[in-house]
Amino acid sequence: MRVLVINCGSSSVKISVYDQSLQKHIFSYKAERLGTTEACVIIGDRKIEIPNGNHKLALEKIVQSCSEEFDAIVHRVVHGGSHFSQPVRITSDVISQIEKIIPLAPLHNPANIAGIHASIAIFPELPHVAIFDTAFHGTLPRRAYSYAIPRSLAKKHNVRRFGFHGPSHEWVANRASSYLEQNVEDLRIITCHLGNGASCCAVEYGRSIETSMGMTPLEGLVMGTRSGDIDPGAVFSLMRAEDLSPEEMEEFLNRSSGLHGLSGVGNDMRDIAQAAEDGNDQARLSIHVYAHRIRKYIGAYSAIMGGVDAIVFTAGVGENSARIRQQVAQRLDFLGARLDLEKNREARVSKENDVADISEIRSRVSILVVATDEERAMAEKAIEFLEQENPNQDLQIPIAISARHLHVTQAAVDSLFGKGHTLREYKPISQPGQFACVEKVDIIGPRRTIQGVRIIGPLRPKVQVEISRTDEFSLGIDAPVRNSGDVANSPGVILRGPNGDYTISEGVICARRHIHMHPNDAKRFHVSDRDVVEVSINSDGRDLTFGDVLVRVSPKYVLEMHIDTDEANAAQISRGFSGILAGVSNKAHLCKKRV
Numbered sequence: 105m106r107v108l109v110i111n112c113g114s115s116s117v118k119i120s121v122y123d124q125s126l127q128k129h130i131f132s133y134k135a136e137r138l139g140t141t142e143a144c145v146i147i148g149d150r151k152i153e154i155p156n157g158n159h160k161l162a163l164e165k166i167v168q169s170c171s172e173e174f175d176a177i178v179h180r181v182v183h184g185g186s187h188f189s190q191p192v193r194i195t196s197d198v199i200s201q202i203e204k205i206i207p208l209a210p211l212h213n214p215a216n217i218a219g220i221h222a223s224i225a226i227f228p229e230l231p232h233v234a235i236f237d238t239a240f241h242g243t244l245p246r247r248a249y250s251y252a253i254p255r256s257l258a259k260k261h262n263v264r265r266f267g268f269h270g271p272s273h274e275w276v277a278n279r280a281s282s283y284l285e286q287n288v289e290d291l292r293i294i295t296c297h298l299g300n301g302a303s304c305c306a307v308e309y310g311r312s313i314e315t316s317m318g319m320t321p322l323e324g325l326v327m328g329t330r331s332g333d334i335d336p337g338a339v340f341s342l343m344r345a346e347d348l349s350p351e352e353m354e355e356f357l358n359r360s361s362g363l364h365g366l367s368g369v370g371n372d373m374r375d376i377a378q379a380a381e382d383g384n385d386q387a388r389l390s391i392h393v394y395a396h397r398i399r400k401y402i403g404a405y406s407a408i409m410g411g412v413d414a415i416v417f418t419a420g421v422g423e424n425s426a427r428i429r430q431q432v433a434q435r436l437d438f439l440g441a442r443l444d445l446e447k448n449r450e451a452r453v454s455k456e457n458d459v460a461d462i463s464e465i466r467s468r469v470s471i472l473v474v475a476t477d478e479e480r481a482m483a484e485k486a487i488e489f490l491e492q493e494n495p496n497q498d499l500q501i502p503i504a505i506s507a508r509h510l511h512v513t514q515a516a517v518d519s520l521f522g523k524g525h526t527l528r529e530y531k532p533i534s535q536p537g538q539f540a541c542v543e544k545v546d547i548i549g550p551r552r553t554i555q556g557v558r559i560i561g562p563l564r565p566k567v568q569v570e571i572s573r574t575d576e577f578s579l580g581i582d583a584p585v586r587n588s589g590d591v592a593n594s595p596g597v598i599l600r601g602p603n604g605d606y607t608i609s610e611g612v613i614c615a616r617r618h619i620h621m622h623p624n625d626a627k628r629f630h631v632s633d634r635d636v637v638e639v640s641i642n643s644d645g646r647d648l649t650f651g652d653v654l655v656r657v658s659p660k661y662v663l664e665m666h667i668d669t670d671e672a673n674a675a676q677i678s679r680g681f682s683g684i685l686a687g688v689s690n691k692a693h694l695c696k697k698r699v
């Protein structure tokens with residue numbers, strides 16, 4: 105799938121085309137200064153002037169220059185309010201909901217809506233998906249998102265903390281955990297997104313539990329032009345002293361404050377750092393205030409999570425300014441976070457080489473620089489959403505019905521078919537490398553005998569007999585439902601072949617429902633080996649869901665779910681059926697942790 109990702113600011117548009125199979129952007133364009141006489145579109149080295157051009161004109165120009173086809177359009181929407189905590193397909197209802205949220209994000213949502221209207225006009229036939237900056241923080245606990253104001257008023261006006269930069273915090277936390285070769289669900293990570301807008305996030309075991317931006321993107325860290333935290337008393341005092349309206353004060357705190365207001369040099373950290381080096385005292389102070397605030401949040405978030413395993417720097421300043429990283433990481437030794445000055449100075453990240461470890465070898469906490477890729481994060485989220493929304497052929501899991509069978513050792517073959525006998529292939533079965541054998545045996549239980557049960561090759565280190573519940577009853581034994589290979593303390597039986605008997609003291613199981621998956625399938629379904637999932641099957645117009653289905657992942661497997669004959673009969677499932685993954689009920693690594 106290819107998607108066009110649109111990120112509209114009030115006077116700018118960033119656009120890229122992301123290719124799912126190549127896992128990268130194949131084009132990136134932007135338009136700047138929209139709505140002014142200097143409005144322009146920048147395509148590679150080319151700059152096309154569009155005086156007074158708006159979002160729609162900019163999009164049209166970009167699309168004219170882009171010969172690529174795409175399947176869907178993804179829009180960044182800054183504020184999803186309490187309404188949107190997941191990606192959503194854009195409809196007229198969704199647009200009116202986003203419009204209702206404008207009072208919460210007056211500087212951002214109108215630009216996002218302008219981009220949505222413009223692109224729907226150009227591509228009415230394609231699906232449009234909105235990804236919300238606030239969504240990742242939908243997991244904030246009440247104690248983190250509540251302001252200490254009367255509850256009724258807070259509820260009435262939706263005054264609470266939401267948090268922003270969600271796609272970036274989530275993306276870099278995941279990239280950091282992959283780099284550290286650990287599951288994000290096992291780590292406490294503090295992500296510092298330090299761009300023109302800036303925020304910190306406490307990502308505890310994969311979930312955002314605290315973040316520095318609040319009801320609007322104004323709270324928290326010092327930013328390019330936004331003040332971040334400020335005593336509301338100071339705001340009222342300024343309004344009175346300068347006779348400012350709420351709108352003027354809002355503009356003042358959003359556009360004239362932060363690094364820009366404090367340094368007097370502008371909002372770009374590069375200029376401020378240069379001015380500081382040249383002896384400008386205001387510039388120096390602004391860097392101190394900026395770094396101090398970030399360090400304060402790192403300390404607070406470590407306390408909230410009861411520790412920290414990784415600190416991640418990202419976005420314009422976080423990725424590029426060794427000086428700011430060093431200043432922030434000073435005196436974090438008490439947390440076990442020790443910066444390696446040399447590695448910090450040398451760190452360079454890019455989309456291709458996106459993680460640099462800048463911690464000392466003996467640092468308990470990993471300090472990392474990670475290149476964010478908000479457009480890719482949004483594209484992948486939207487693709488995942490569209491695939492789930494339209495379960496297509498690719499996401500169907502073929503169902504196979506396992507007839508009773510057994511796996512044997514050479515010792516068993518010797519007894520059953522004669523010394524040195526070699527199993528003969530009758531026909532290959534669906535899992536690569538396995539085959540049904542010509543050889544069959546009788547299974548003798550205390551009650552009855554089941555005749556002619558086929559052996560599945562190749563040889564195994566242990567004999568395992570897989571039967572259904574009905575077979576158990578017939579044999580007169582009580583076999584447990586087990587994962588393949590787990591035969592300890594299961595009942596035994598006598599096997600009878602043309603050459604003689606072979607008695608096993610254990611090895612008879614009723615195989616637990618399972619899905620064989622290649623690692624690529626596991627990636628598509630977002631599951632891992634040993635996860636337990638639910639699979640829905642539409643059988644004869646009835647919706648059936650099989651719970652407790654074990655996922656087994658190996659490069660040797662092809663995608664297939666195995667159920668036994670009893671289950672297939674009860675559910676009226678025959679050959680050719682398929683199912684879809686309906687939910688994950690147990691994550692393997694979380695079970696491991698509990699043990």
Ligand code: AMP
Pocket residue numbers: 298299300301328371372373374419420421424425
């Ligand atoms: P972003 O919003 O992530 O694009 O970040 C933009 C900001 O990153 C700019 O306004 C600069 O302040 C900052 N930035 C970019 N490159 C550098 C650099 N080499 N050193 C310091 N700050 C930088």
